[in-house]
Amino acid sequence: MPRTHHYEVQVTWTGNTGPGTTGYRDYARDHDVTAVDTPAKPPLPGTADPAFRGVAERWNPEELLVASLSQCHMLWYLALCSQAGVVVTAYTDRPSGTMVETPEGSGRFTEVTLRPEVTIADPDLIDKATGFHDKAHEMCFIANSVNFPVHATPTIKPA
Template identity: 45%
Template sequence: MPHSFTSRIRWTGNTGDGTAHYRAYTRDWAVAVPGKPEIPCSNDPALGGNPGLMNPEDMLLSALAGCHMLWFLHLASEAGIVVTAYEDDPEGVAEGRPGGAQRFARVVLRPKITVKPGADLARAEAIHHQIHEVCFIARSVNFPVGIEPVFTVEG
């Protein structure tokens, strides 16, 4: 059954002259999803964006890592693996294309996961490699996504 998503993107960088010339405006914008807080965003700082705001590349990387995390928590729960903490420091590597355009060449997820004693760590590791079959975001990207999990047992 189809499932749809909506979003509103609103440019907030008109400093008074619109796009009269390249430096007449900022690359700031906002994303809003009905019923959720607005997120101020910008462009990649290398392209004139505000380094203090999220950019599309940040959000894609975060969406991919977040989807992976949520599926891991779900599948770990089903496998009887009790997770007590999860954090990830994913890295996306971009490459230049002819004409100067960039694209993600690959992403590596590096989750650090804390589990209760007695957890089957081999099963926990295996779960990570199943997730790309079910994670909506991972199934939607056209670049390789690696996984380098580190597990810690509480206690």
């Protein structure tokens, strides 16, 4: 029987500059994302992409989607390596995503590319370590939930 997990956050708009949403340019897109069940987590300062009147200093949903895909892949990859005796000593990723806007203003992601750079302890296990990226992609909850391709172009090097 499958296990079910539930996630709940609170998103609070903090961008009322006085007149509310009286006009498209009359309000900020600022908001806070907070954890409902774990109040000790720091809030994430959110906004819209600067292309949609957001501010660059805050996280936008598009960045968070790309980050979620990267985080999920990394966590699965680390677990798979750990279970197989491949010791990872460093992991970093510079993922990027492409979103296309439609003429009526909506849009959708067309792809995300992950670029994990992984350092492992044993140089003899580079091929084995490389193969776990495919399995991590298969297992990733977030990648399994999106309707666009998620690519990974990993680099593995010895410590």
